[in-house]
Amino acid sequence: MAIAFAGAWVWWQPEPKARGTEVNALWARHQWVGEPHTDAEYRALAALLQENRITDVFFHAGPFEADGTVPASKYRYAKRLVAAVHKYAPGVHAQAYLGQIRTVEGKGVIDLDVPAVREQVLKTDAAFLDLGFDGIHYDFEPIYPDDRAFLALLDGTRELTRSRGRLLSVALEQPTLFDAAQSVYKALLPRTGPWHYPPRPTDDFLRKVARRVDQVAIMTYDVSLPTRSLAGWHFARHTRHTLELIGDQVTVFVGVPTYRPKMDWAENLTVALRGVRRGIDELKRPPKRPYGVGVYADWTTGPAEWARYRATWLPPATEKVGPRETRPTTY
Template structure:
């Protein structure tokens, strides 16, 4: 019994040492001064809640939204438009009279901003053995995306999670959606985080039987079919800001490298998530982590872009634009949109 206890304690100690070392390495990545050019170029995205398509927002709310979009250099917004069921059926407000009213307002007041209908799906477990969507389900999702585009949206933002690396149903879904919405509509995809080192997704999968990361190769397969890929900046599991900062720096470096390694995905725009929500809304975006903040995320994205030397087709995506606290919005403007020299 003592022998077994010693072995268990030794294993726990080894895991602790590895965790501490990994944390130190991530903290070291979050260092250095970003280049002056590593800031907003007006190619940013942002999420909006479903209330914008339900008629609940006032004229004053719309005026504030218009001002934030203009000030923040927001090129596209992802508006919650529908929930995707396991069979691919979509329930949502993208075809409602209230949605048409909002889209008409956006066309007049936000002519330079693409309004994308966010179609969301959440599942339990992996899609390693069974594809996330079968052929019939993919056809239903694609048809709904086509209806959203026909209703006046500038395109769709597909937010499907989790999707396992090498699940062929996601690339096939994107092909079907593209065919339905056409080449002039914007196709945006929510990715899983990129694994920080090759193979890291495997132990995470073994521990919780879920999917936490994509490989760079799978990210390229998705990016080849999309106009925009959004890499999350929430739900990182990082307990302190230095680790979260290093995590985000690594996300930028790995995502940029992944897309630049193949010609077909090199022109795809990248967005990196920046949390702008409080504890009361964190459940919408993922399990809250102690190290995540607007300021750390923005600083990390700037450092990551500096090291990756990426200037074009890259920006941030704020979650969510309409409910970000004033302090978070001020940090976003001062540290990303209009950083001091």
């Protein structure tokens, strides 16, 4: 154990060479669609997005009800928000962030195994696209790597979004460290309870998801590791592995936290961004598709965190790093 800690510390010391990118995402609070805002507030939001080179915002617009609907009263100001983003921050994709607790072994809220529920989810998605949203961002949890219903939902949603020239993105848990371990967990552990089979995507499942969507956001945060070097290794490893695995197929956002996790002395925004940059350094070549970080979340990110993000992640204003994402109109 001491050797592992020492090795991680030595690995962590060199300053990363990689610069950040201009393709980045932000998870945003529900109040943007559920409560009224002034024109000045919309302008301030647009200025924040542009200053921090945020290209995609996942505005929380759900959650889904058990039948796949979202009451209109929950997003009564969504159309006004989307119009303001398009007016004051042109080029930024405002996506409807929708999800729910997936029913597993009788526990949860929404049962995606029921075809009628999936059909209603698609109808709800269409209603949000009618409001002007640039895409649909799913966050269903838990998702296990044998979840055929989830893949079927992605197939249907992709048909909907691409028919309208919009984006489909999905948030997933951090992938497995060892795919072989998943079969052991599945055989020995239940899917619910304190000691449960962890819902981690295997390489094969992640490839299947990537073939069906335009963007994948990996929820890399909440690592619960005791040192900064180990937490940094975690972010580096998932950055490198995910970009090598699907970075040529789909835009990847690596999730970084601005909230205070349980072990905030080890895991914080600075450590996460440094780890992501180390992971990029270790790539043999850059991926073919755009990539960046996903900031979680706007309601926990203050001026100090945004300043730290700009200083440690963004490239200089005159430096362009990688292509920017566009709507998938040419697919």
